[in-house]
Amino acid sequence: MATDPLIEKFRTAGQGQVFAFFDELAPDAQRRLLAEAAEIDLAEVTRLTQTLLAPGAVAGVNLGGLEPAPYEALPAKGGDAAAWAKAKAAGEIALRAGRVAAFTVAGGQGTRLGYDGPKGTFPVTPVKHKPLFQVFAEKILAAGRRFGRPLHWFIMTSHHNHAATEAFFGEHEFFGLDKARVHFFPQGRMPAVDFAGKIMLEGKGAIALSPDGHGGSLRALERSGALDLMQREHVDTLSYFQVDNPLVRCVDPAFIGWHILRGSQMSSKMVTKAYAEEKLGHFCVQGGRLVVVEYSDLPMAMQRETAADGRLRFEAGSIAIHLLDREFVRHVARGEGVALPFHRADKKIPTVDATGQPVQPAKANGVKFELFVFDALPFARNPLVIETNRKDDFSPVKNAEGVDSPQTCRDDQLRQFGRWLRASGAPLATDSSGLPVVTLEVSPLFGYDEDSFADAWKKLSPPPKVSDGLYLS
Helix, strand or coil: CCCCHHHHHHHHCCCHHHHCCHHHCCHHHHHHHHHHHHCCCHHHHHHHHHHHCCCCCCCCCCCCCCEECCCECCHHHCCCHHHHHHHHHHHHHHHHCCCEEEEEECCCECHHHCCCCEHHHCECCCCCCCEHHHHHHHHHHHHHHHHCCCCCEEEEECCCCHHHHHHHHHHCHHHHCCHHHEEEEECCEEECECCCCCECEEECCEECEEECCCCHHHHHHHHHCHHHHHHHCCCCEEEEEECCCCCCCCCCHHHHHHHHHCCCCEEEEEEECCCCCCCCEEEEEECCEEEEECCCCCCHHHHCCECCCCCECCCEEEEEEEEEEHHHHHHHHHCCCCCCCCEEEEECCCEECCCCCEECCCCCCEEEEECCHHHHHHHCCCCEEEECCHHHHCCCCCCCCCCCCHHHHHHHHHHHHHHHHHHCCCCCCECCCCCECCCEEECCCCCCCHHHHHHHHHCCCCCCCCCCCEEEC
């Protein structure tokens, strides 16, 4: 076997099997394998093997002392209207000062939707069939215009879709954004290991690597130089959201204001769970610290517990919308007094046997390691949870059919456009769920939230007739 220093490093760490077939590979394949190996932190793999794979290692989540987390309720649900107004004003000041940037986690593919391509390129809007990326781009562009300061937008891709994502934006001329303010970087990866902690190969010349979870986004921000760029641009607040949710308010002044006024290092939005079994994480308090417990980790009996008024006791559902302080992200990424825990997931991992022949396992044969972004909450100063209306912020596209599908998201967009039109006095018939009887669409460049829509509608003289196919831009 060749004696590259990296190969020797792996052999010394007991991971020499990664290069078992190295001498059989062509030079290009050898270089690719060495590049993949260079991504791996062998000390981290050893630590995870000792902690998460060792006999007797504690599995699952500690549920001791778990209580529902407090949150700032919306004014319509008993919250302090004056405090919300103050927060909104503070957020608008921050946006005018250029303190905020947007951050989209966009490493996924459209596989579950039956779509071949990065999920962000999937078409979602009712009339123009705009892709998710265009929806976000137009919201960010519109917010920049409204507050007089164009925003930076950071987009975390995956190794699998990075080139395709960059090409997509280039083909569409960045949807009107200044391309110097749109920044792409790939998510980090972790190797899969077998149950003995040995790094697995997916082929003779390829390591079984997979994304390191949405919590890896914080490390990726640091490694990519994004945090340094934010510092140079005097941006101190990052608005985090996932690529599958076109309803999200990418830039929400009230949310930003709450975050700033409370001196929070990490803030989150919640919606009231629609029903006990809804697959959302739960905001909880444990040992005086804010945590999120995944639906798969909270026993169903606890998910179904009710309070005296009949509401779910653990009602605050996480929808993966956060605000993050720049320097807090840096501390987390560098592990400076903060160490996000890795989570173990046993998986069926295609690999090769000792002779290099492909193996398609019938049951779990290895482990993947992932980081979760919400695990940063317990380490944040003054972490905060605020309530949001589901209808204003959350309608993800996850499944080809049924719940959280393109159809349900399309309908939720139509209901939102319909609410904005009716609130502005436009005649519009809807069914009992608020779904308009006609198909229409509002471009974020016309109105990206109720306030901006109302301002734009007032300027139309005369306003257009609301009819099938109406597109406001």
